[in-house]
Amino acid sequence: MASRSRVSLALRKTRISPASTSKLFRPLIQARYQSTATTEDTEGIAKGTTGTSKTIKFTSETYPSIKRDSKFAQITEEHVNHFKQLLGAESAVIDGVTKDATDDLEPFNGDWMRKYRGHTKLVLKPGSTEEVSNVLKYCNDNMLAVVPQGGNSGLVGGSVPVFDEIVINMSRMNQIRSFDEISGTLVVDAGVILEVADGYLGERGHIFPLDLGAKGSCHIGGNVATNAGGLRLLRYGSLHGSVLGIEAVLPDGTIVDDLSKLRKNNTGYDLKQLFIGAEGTIGIITGISVLCPQRSSAINVAFFGLESYEKVQLAFKEAKGQLSEILSAFELMDSHSQDLVHNVTKNKRPLESEHPFYCLIETSGSNSEHDNEKLEKFLEYVMENDIVSDGVVAQDSTQVKSLWGWREGIPECLGHWGGVYKYDLSIPIAELYDLVNETRDKITAAGLLGDTPDHPVVGVVGYGHMGDSNLHLNIATRRYDKSVEKVLEPFVYEWIAKRSGSISAEHGLGLAKKNYIGYSRSQTMIGLMKQIKNLYDPVCLPPPFSYDMSGNEVNGIMNPYKYI
């Protein structure tokens, strides 16, 4: 009974009111195909985003300094015929070499943010690991560059060609191979869509240990190749821990058969880890074995207002301590981001009062009564200790969605005025928000921020995955203006470098951040990374690095012009 009386107290003290039930946003999955504006997984750097009506500019025009490497062969009719024979199925080859297929090729040439566009004339869709092996070996033997492509939902231009690289699209490898309900081990083809796998698991009481906005289209192979972070990382950890095994194909056709289903296996170097986050630069992932947790039956979401970033940190520490094993998300949003969301959606705000900071907390557990009690106790504590000023708890799944909308809707709303400069950063937690303040100060001092059309900047906002120390710094603009970029760069990167942060917390390098890795990694580390690239798929050709361990020549054909 003691805990019950505490609950009532908490309810009174926290002035918890039913959350707005209005539908704030279209489902995120749909939004991806309807707009160039951004959803949860679009928090990369998108400069001068253009409207849907315009044709995407070729990457080769945007980045004129990148030249096609003349060592790569031009694709001929002979090559195409060979691939048609190799893959058999008519639908496995989109051939723009021997005929005009521009429209069919366009979805594979461009990214969904409409920022990158390549010139490929050939898309191959292998249907098995053996076919991937045959294709890659032939490409390597014939000096044909390739770009591996999953759901093509990346943010840094990693999954589309720059020039005429052959697109190896994995969508035909879409089978769930096996699932063990006792151990929770799922084995899938690389081309299985994340949402399909999660749905399959849901019917069996499990979840995929990764969740992100693009789940309706992204491939698990692509998630692993880019080491996707997303919404469940705080709870279920990174893919480096949950992926148990990988099957991949090296450029010389070698099949890396490391598809272990075992949770423990200390027999030699853990090579599969190199493919997690390699962005298709050393091989193509064809199969994944992953440990999937039990699905939680109880989900709670609370939304708070706080008066300072110091209090946000205190709230996070308390949430970790008190909500402990049931805490599944702790998201941060500043008032600037919420003002812009409100400005666009006109939806009723979750809290009546306004605060400099807001946090969204999600709990997932196996017992809703227990979880409610823990959450209420936590609420009571943070209210009584003046850590949190006001709060609201979702009463049903509609309200859960509504509260999440104030967090997940930020990227889309920021795109409302035009372009958005986006930085996906990892920063030691104590200093995380300082960057947003400093950036806003600089933009303001330069006279660039204002409510009137003569100011290019609409707002400088900070939000992100507090639980992972992952800040999304976004600068919403009315138009492209070189003076804004001059204030931002290299300032932001240098600020990150000084604090040993990461210039790409979860989105990877691709083409967009290839030249900025030096801000997050030492020359020694970059050198060691190039050594790995050279081991599997040499880009520089002096011996000893143009032959693999079997003496086969390898030629740097994997996803060129990108990564490191």
Next chain:
Amino acid sequence: MASRSRVSLALRKTRISPASTSKLFRPLIQARYQSTATTEDTEGIAKGTTGTSKTIKFTSETYPSIKRDSKFAQITEEHVNHFKQLLGAESAVIDGVTKDATDDLEPFNGDWMRKYRGHTKLVLKPGSTEEVSNVLKYCNDNMLAVVPQGGNSGLVGGSVPVFDEIVINMSRMNQIRSFDEISGTLVVDAGVILEVADGYLGERGHIFPLDLGAKGSCHIGGNVATNAGGLRLLRYGSLHGSVLGIEAVLPDGTIVDDLSKLRKNNTGYDLKQLFIGAEGTIGIITGISVLCPQRSSAINVAFFGLESYEKVQLAFKEAKGQLSEILSAFELMDSHSQDLVHNVTKNKRPLESEHPFYCLIETSGSNSEHDNEKLEKFLEYVMENDIVSDGVVAQDSTQVKSLWGWREGIPECLGHWGGVYKYDLSIPIAELYDLVNETRDKITAAGLLGDTPDHPVVGVVGYGHMGDSNLHLNIATRRYDKSVEKVLEPFVYEWIAKRSGSISAEHGLGLAKKNYIGYSRSQTMIGLMKQIKNLYDPVCLPPPFSYDMSGNEVNGIMNPYKYI
């Protein structure tokens, strides 16, 4: 109130009785130094274990086929003087080259299981990363082989020399570098003892995400180098997920500065993963950054009897589902193991009735009332559905220790009669116990198992970390008998290979399992692993592999004769 009445029902139906409070075993940490018999972390292959009184046989005599590689230089007085100058401190060099220091060197030459013994005449104890770098560079330049050594608590002979390799002992690098209470990120020197780090974290409301019997002596650097599994893996995952950064030194002296404190950092290949589980064959880990979870305030332990392995699997599935986020251990013990423990300790058994299988479940959570309720509900379910036949729940921390004793005491008790053949295996969970039955049948059929002294085998037992699908198959013997080994090998390895299991789930390869890796890895994988070894520390000398990326010669000096 509904849940309360269910609890009473459970208590009645399960015949839960207070567990025996007798102290079953000395603390495991002490046991390590007092006996050759095994504690939790000794479940490797220990053939023909000898008593404490005998001198350890030299590895070079046990394995006469391994010859000292003549490419390595003999250590001279000049080398020793150089190291003395390099390391400064008198205590940093144990010099058996210019004088007799056999007694001082002995603890560094032999392993604690008394199975492996080397011939080193020089132990170096660098005090900083720079000193490690200087030492390794000099060794590499002078073709001096080395063996990195942490707490020397390994089970496969990986941390002691085979011949005269120089021991680089990390015990002087024992500082906790930093801890961030908000994020839970701990940064330590490699030589910090696991228990010291865990104690430090305990005072700050956190725990180290790894626990094992040797924690009083093992180094965190050694844990990471061997990818230690242990008792908390079911809950907190593997080190591949929790280690955020590594600082290491390559044989040419290069310092790998990958000591990130960030949870997310997608900027290039995740090279630190190669050092996790590399057993000191490509470099020496000098610093580690690791994400540490909050310490749970509530711990519960229950002990059950079950009638079949099928029911064990059902109980595990239910525990995962119902105990979900608070389940922290699910350990399996067969009746044979418990009979032998009882035979040695004479302690009162936790349950009055006897059963073919026993399980120990541990929960760790933030709210003891909630955890108790979940556990009782689970108990009620498994009893009512005839999954579990009888059970007992610990009432206090003494009983928690007592129940754990029936699991953790197995290795020590098995050593009571003489030697123990030990296999540390990972097997798809459905077939996990089949191997124990088949092995016992074969040993029985060969007439080797019996209660009388003319039978070499006392018992064939299975136990282990059910939650990780990790079986410890142990064969307790009265004496070394070649006929036992002939029944066991290659039978056990072939059985594992057929089921794509692992011949070393958590103990690594070292010297003991170097020649068996082919049962768990394909020739392709072994080839790719050798490529990694050759990249950092070439063992075979044909070009291109005797120079690193900077053009420095490297010579295969890192922990030779072991691993792959």
